[in-house]
Amino acid sequence: MGGPLGAIIxxxxxxxxxxxxxxxxxxxxxxxxxxxxxxRDLVFLVIFIAFWVAMIVNSSFGFNQGNPLxxxxxxxxxxxxxxxxxxxxDLRALEVRYWLNPNQVYQSGLxxxxxxxxxxxxxxxxxxxxxSEDGLNFxxxxxxxxxxxxxxxxxxxxxxxxxxxxxxMRNSSLQLQGPCYPIVFPSVNVYWSCQFIARASNISLKxxxxxxxxxxxxxxxxxxxxxxxxxxxxxxxxxxxADIGKAxxxxxxxxxxxxxxxxxxxxxxxxxxxAGMTWITVILFNALxxxxxxxxxxxxxxxxxxxxxVVIGESDPYVNISGREINHIRxxxxxxxxxxxxxxxxxxxxxxxxxxxxxxxxxxxxxxxxVQALIIFPILPYFILAIFYMFWLSAALHxxxxxxxxxxxxxxxxxxxxLKSTRVNCDSCCGYSIHYTPHIGISIxxxxxxxxxxxxxxxxxxxxxxxGSVASYYWARNxxxxxxxxxxxxxxxxxxxxxxxxxALGSLIVSIVEWVRFILESLRRRLKLADxxxxxxxxxxxxxSSQCCLGCIDWTIKSANRNxxxxxxxxxxxxxxxxxxxxxxxxxxxxxxGKVNVIGDVILFLGxxxxxxxxxxxxxxxxxxxxxxxAHNKVSSPLFPVLACWGLGYVVATLFFAVVEMSIDxxxxxxxxxxxxxxxxxxxxPPLLMETLDGPSEMQRLTQGS
Numbered sequence: 218m219g220g221p222l223g224a225i226i227x228x229x230x231x232x233x234x235x236x237x238x239x240x241x242x243x244x245x246x247x248x249x250x251x252x253x254x255x256x257r258d259l260v261f262l263v264i265f266i267a268f269w270v271a272m273i274v275n276s277s278f279g280f281n282q283g284n285p286l287x288x289x290x291x292x293x294x295x296x297x298x299x300x301x302x303x304x305x306x307d308l309r310a311l312e313v314r315y316w317l318n319p320n321q322v323y324q325s326g327l328x329x330x331x332x333x334x335x336x337x338x339x340x341x342x343x344x345x346x347x348x349s350e351d352g353l354n355f356x357x358x359x360x361x362x363x364x365x366x367x368x369x370x371x372x373x374x375x376x377x378x379x380x381x382x383x384x385x386m387r388n389s390s391l392q393l394q395g396p397c398y399p400i401v402f403p404s405v406n407v408y409w410s411c412q413f414i415a416r417a418s419n420i421s422l423k424x425x426x427x428x429x430x431x432x433x434x435x436x437x438x439x440x441x442x443x444x445x446x447x448x449x450x451x452x453x454x455x456x457x458x459a460d461i462g463k464a465x466x467x468x469x470x471x472x473x474x475x476x477x478x479x480x481x482x483x484x485x486x487x488x489x490x491x492a493g494m495t496w497i498t499v500i501l502f503n504a505l506x507x508x509x510x511x512x513x514x515x516x517x518x519x520x521x522x523x524x525x526x527v528v529i530g531e532s533d534p535y536v537n538i539s540g541r542e543i544n545h546i547r548x549x550x551x552x553x554x555x556x557x558x559x560x561x562x563x564x565x566x567x568x569x570x571x572x573x574x575x576x577x578x579x580x581x582x583x584x585x586x587x588v589q590a591l592i593i594f595p596i597l598p599y600f601i602l603a604i605f606y607m608f609w610l611s612a613a614l615h616x617x618x619x620x621x622x623x624x625x626x627x628x629x630x631x632x633x634x635x636l637k638s639t640r641v642n643c644d645s646c647c648g649y650s651i652h653y654t655p656h657i658g659i660s661i662x663x664x665x666x667x668x669x670x671x672x673x674x675x676x677x678x679x680x681x682x683x684x685g686s687v688a689s690y691y692w693a694r695n696x697x698x699x700x701x702x703x704x705x706x707x708x709x710x711x712x713x714x715x716x717x718x719x720x721a722l723g724s725l726i727v728s729i730v731e732w733v734r735f736i737l738e739s740l741r742r743r744l745k746l747a748d749x750x751x752x753x754x755x756x757x758x759x760x761x762s763s764q765c766c767l768g769c770i771d772w773t774i775k776s777a778n779r780n781x782x783x784x785x786x787x788x789x790x791x792x793x794x795x796x797x798x799x800x801x802x803x804x805x806x807x808x809x810x811g812k813v814n815v816i817g818d819v820i821l822f823l824g825x826x827x828x829x830x831x832x833x834x835x836x837x838x839x840x841x842x843x844x845x846x847x848a849h850n851k852v853s854s855p856l857f858p859v860l861a862c863w864g865l866g867y868v869v870a871t872l873f874f875a876v877v878e879m880s881i882d883x884x885x886x887x888x889x890x891x892x893x894x895x896x897x898x899x900x901x902x903p904p905l906l907m908e909t910l911d912g913p914s915e916m917q918r919l920t921q922g923s
């Protein structure tokens with residue numbers, strides 16, 4: 218085991234107290250011993266610093282190349298982003314993409330055509346046009362060349378300057394070559410692109426044909442082609458990422474301020490009302506998970522009339538347009554239903570064990586009462602994480618939009634009127650697209666991995682500091698004078714001076730395991746989609762077993778890491794040595810601490826879920842306001858913002874709940890080591906801990922070793 222811990226962080230019990238190591242007056246007066254510590258796992262600290270340098274370089278690439286407007290708005294035929302004030306012409310008020318030539322839209326939908334919708338001529342408007350009820354209206358190209366109108370005048374004329382065209386321009390327009398095109402099909406604003414409704418206006422079409430206009434296709438393919446592009450997986454992913462940017466006030470309130478407030482309240486209630494907190498946590502958890510599930514049902518359209526809509530602004534109630542977003546919401550609603558049922562049944566199963574959790578939480582409450590700085594300390598890593606997440610989120614939005622806008626190579630035979638050269642141009646009719654190179658995908662994955670590792674690192678640092686503070690309390694033998702002034706900051710000083718490399722190694726191991734799970738799961742899904750044959754029973758069993766094994770490995774490593782951080786704080790050893798010491802202690806005392814520790818962890822896990830679910834519920838309420846259901850701030854789906862608030866709430870709760878979690882684990886590990894060093898009788902344990910673990914009750918049976 219590497220020697221008695223009493224000699225490392227405390228002092229041996231005196232002969233009068235029944236201990237086995239008398240010790241001199243010098244040893245008794247030394248108190249908490251900080252000697253024999255040195256910097257550990259320096260290589261991994263260097264790797265972590267190099268990783269941060271790479272993160273900054275990677276993010277600077279995103280800030281330089283990306284533009285978050287690309288995630289929401291489309292491109293016009295000149296390669297400009299709709300809504301971009303730096304475009305030529307100025308498009309700051311023109312945010313909706315509209316395809317001018319319906320025949321080009323039809324042609325792009327044909328399977329045999331090399332012409333794509335990205336090559337069809339499109340411009341940016343303020344809103345989607347609709348056909349005239351008593352005549353024929355036109356949408357004309359941006360005014361330039363011989364058309365002496367400003368953009369504002371062009372907008373005021375509803376984009377129509379057909380009456381100013383020369384005879385050549387009119388003849389070209391009647392051949393659907395521009396610069397003006399007829400408005401024959403009604404359209405609606407679907408995520409800032411005008412979705413055609415393949416139901417041509419008879420009046421407008423009649424006027425067009427009377428003017429000698431070219432034949433216009435009225436096939437349903439016009440509708441389906443635009444819908445297929447708007448509803449593609451890549452377009453949906455871009456909208457989801459854009460939703461995070463649009464809902465940043467929701468993230469600040471529900472992912473930052475609210476979980477901070479709730480976590481502090483929970484800690485204070487643990488300190489002063491520990492007897493009832495386990496019951497409150499279990500009941501509140503079930504109420505919150507039911508409420509969140511009902512909100513998903515409402516957004517899925519299964520309850521009430523508040524299902525998410527793909528249309529921005531008002532639309533014809535008889536026109537039904539759906540998207541992938543509603544399907545994703547319904548899938549999550551089904552998943553939440555299953556989780557809700559499992560959670561309810563699990564809550565019933567642990568009711569009889571709640572008293573055990575209450576006894577353990579009382580010990581943590583006693584520690585918090587003695588070392589009161591523990592309640593305040595998590596605010597420090599909270600602000601560090603808040604600053605990091607703001608930087609990370611901004612960089613992520615730019616990285617996801619950092620492709621290059623390049624002209625397509627369509628090899629198509631199409632012509633359009635060029636106002637600058639005042640002639641029909643058939644040489645350059647291809648449109649523009651955003652091209653993503655493979656290194657952008659690698660940069661995004663690296664950025665995501667960096668977020669997870671940095672989060673795990675900060676949480677690990679916080680946990681190690683808390684463990685060192687609680688260990689000081691335990692090994693001081695309940696003598697407050699033995700505890701150094703402000704033990705939290707003393708523990709923080711030891712971490713920063715000696716153990717950052719060890720914490721970097723532990724957090725890296727957890728991050729790598731999580732990413733191996735993520736990669737394997739992605740490969741499994743891709744292979745499942747590629748294999749058209751039905752999956753066999755053996756294949757399903759193998760897949761489920763592998764996922765279960767990976768989940769168990771992940772849980773085991775996280776648990777081992779947490780105990781390793783405790784031993785790092787206590788002994789100052791490197792990560793591997795500390796992990797070996799902690800594992801040996803647990804294996805030697807599994808019957809002592811197994812059930813007690815597991816039930817305590819379950820209650821704390823439910824507490825974290827209560828905080829995160831409350832954040833998700835409040836995020837639903839904020840996103841349900843008019844601000845996020847219309848106009849520029851309309852989110853395509855509440856799914857990603859709610860999940861982000863849930864995740865941020867869980868991380869913040871983890872920081873604060875680690876005070877209780879690490880207190881329990883540190884006290885129990887210290888108790889086990891104390892008992893081993895002193896022939897089965899712990900000499901340093903506080904009286905309340907002795908009552909909890911050695912009292913004449915159910916706890917006594919649980920804590921007797923083999």
